Amino acid sequence: MVKQLLFVFLCITSLSIYSQKEANVWYFGNNAGIDFNGTPITLTNGALNTEEGCSTISDEDGNLLFYSDGIKVWTKNHELMRYSNGQLANNLQGNPSSSQSGLIVPAPENKNIYYIFTVGTDYIPNNSGYPRNPGFNFYTIDVSQGNGGEIIAGPMSLSNNRNWEWSEKVTAVQGKDCTEIWVLSIVEDSFYAYKIDQNGVDHLNPVISKSSYILQDKRGYLKVSPDGTKVALADFTAGQNTGNGRLVLYDFDNVTGKITSSGEILTTPSIDGVPYGVEFSPQSSKLYASLFIPPSTFSIFQFDLLDRDVTQTKALIWRGSGYRGALQLASDGKIYSSIPDKSYLGAIENPDESAKNITYKPVAIDLGRGRTNQGLPPFIQSFFAPVKLLNADSNAVLSNTNQVFCIGDSYEIVPEINNPSDSYTWSKDGTVIASTRTLTVDNANFGSGLYEVKIESNSYCKKTYTGKVQVTFEPKPTINTIQPYIQCDFDSNPYDGFATFNLELLETSLVYDSSNISIDFFETSDSNxxxxxxxxxxxxxxxxxxxxxxxxxxxxxxxxQTQVIDLQVNPTGLNFYSDEHISELDQNASNTDAKFSIGTGNGFFDFSVKTQQIINSSGGALSQTTHDFQYYRTAEDASLQINQILPPYEDDLFTNNSDVYVRISNKGATSCETVGNFKILVKKLPIPQGNLNGEILCVDNPRRTPQPHSIALNADTGNTTDTYKWYLNGNLILNETSAIYNANSAGEYKVEAYRKYPKINTPSMGYNTFFVKESNQALIVNIKSVDDQDNPDSNKIEITVDGVGDYEYALNSTNFGDFIKGDENLTYTFTNIPPGLNFISVRDRNGCGIVSSNQISTIYFQRHFTPNGDGHFDTWKVLGVNNDYYDILKVQIFNRYGKLISEITDKNHSGWDGVYNGTTLPTNDYWYNAELIDKKGKIRKKTGHFSLLRK
Structure with missing residues (x-):
């Protein structure tokens, strides 16, 4: 339905915005023409062939009178008009390259007299004989003379001796009433406005207005808005001056003829292009400009004149290929665009609409054999100002939109023109219905249709005006009758008769279909x-x-539609119901990998249980069949019935000591019977102790079966009434229900604690986890000792152990600070072993004990000695044997020739000092044979040599 109404509006708007038909015939371009009397018809009989400027005029019934390119004038018979002296009218002082070469203006109070205003230009075609810029001139034509009219006077110069400076721009608009017309043109920074009245053109007294903007070029169009309040000019520049041309908007006073503003620049050539054509929408609410971006782009922009910042409303309507071209409003309400060398005109179909709703047709009218050029014929802009039809009650304008009236209401339609001497003829859908200025309509009296008023002016102007409006009667919405809205008063003063109401709850009962409907409530005294x-x-x-x-x-x-609704206040007060107890939730309830419970501090409650409690305690007065039970968090929510607590109740969480309000009302009605209150008390989960870092169970090494050791796991919650369940690796441990469990094997122990609250049916449960791992003292498996290396610091001992502990090692110590953790758990190698007896200790880092090895003997046969008394290797001996590990030592020392020179048999001997029989032997190599027997009788033999060094 909306789309249909919009289509009707677009069609009717295009028919109803003109009041006169003087602009109904156009001739322009290269033998192109259009007749707008009815559906636009292509004309091919025109004699006009022009590059830019042109002008046409018809009588008030739309019959062609004459047309011109500003140089020649053709009659309605398409013959050249003549001067009164018989000379052909082919030398008017326009120019084929002048943007607005000619403009035809009727004399306000003489239907036979017309004026042609011409503006020339600097361009002089070869051998044309045109003078260089003849400036601004006008001619007088009497259409009652000759065969279609004669030029009876002219040219009359309006250039004020500034011919060569004059622009190519001219426009016209009605003055304060139908007896005056203003014709405007501009030269550089000066607007000239000439008044036309019953005395003709006042060429001696132009109204001159200075502009802060100075024209950069003479080309481009000048237009006044149909309502006579705005003036727009396009300053077209090309070539090296492209960056200077602008679209400029001014305020205009059609009473005084003055430009009343300094001008607002609306476009930037470097971004938008340079402007050429300008035009206003019929309602004077929108401005359009056509701009050219070299070498071949044609654009149309819209500006919203109702906006405080017009510049910011710039919107691109269309962009395509083309040269500069004109824009012109027609009597059908559309703005047509001319792109040179085309066989058609484009059209803005609905120019008074906002940019986002504009429909632009690049090909709107086929011109047949005719071709476009840059220009279109300008007219007195007032031709296109509609006669506004008003709502007599509100003074709202009806004729600029499709009007929707409501069935059951009556409306008075009046035209804005109100001259007592005028006659009015109203018709609906083409049938005459009334002859009064005011027309009263309702759905029964005339109803929907196209209403038109024809106003015959009996004043001095003797003109005919028309106005049209499409009216569609639509039904009013239907409102259902509803029962009174009864609200419970349960605040601090339940008997004062005042309560809060949520009127929005009534909406679904008031209307069956709320789509595209607005519902508002008012005091009955607010009649407006x-x-x-x-x-x-x-x-x-x-x-x-x-x-x-x-x-x-x-x-x-x-x-x-309206309806009265009754409101009632029920002084119920507030009932109090028993509080409800719930267990807090476990934050880890949905985490399958969780090892312990975390209380959330909140929980949910199944309110269906509370409903049943209330019903059971009502003695049969309440039931779910007859009543609604609604739950809320606050008293205000319960009163207004907002934020209701709804299933699934798991979605609504409550902290401890939360209030809940229950509203009880008759089933399906807005009638509150009572409101009750209770609290929700949240009980803590019983959280047992646990140890995720691990408990150590020390076992024997090797492990015995059965394993006799255990460790106590204490999960006590601190509440003596709690009960427990224990699990090992996910399996329930039967008959274990105390807080402490003695674990005798490694594994993951889960403990669940259960607590029974008096007013909660299901026990609350929390859980925790112990990780138990076994460890033991190390068992020494092997010790490997390497001694008597080339350097005593190279001696080493490697130990290997067995066990399930975490082991670290120490040499010749059991102090904790001396133990070292190696790269391998079950083996470690010590280096730099000192000669003598050594032992290794192994500590379990889990605390299951220390074990030490037996003594390990490490010996070293010296490779040299230096008997110089410095206390370092002053004698030669076997190091590491001066202990109880060896029982017997026998060492023989020989010189290089095999002669025995010394013998050592005491393991505590200080060593050979390099003297033989009192003689100090020289530096040399010496040999030895050694035999060692330990206390177990094991013999170790060694043969080698060493050096005696004298320093």
Missing amino acids: FSRPLNKNNYTNSVATNHSITVKVTNNTTNCY
């Missing part, structure tokens, strides 16, 4: 519906019983 009530939180203004008005409006048609 100026102060809508707060529908979500309304307090009755009159105690106990009160009435308000609901207004239901169709958002598309704006038709509305």
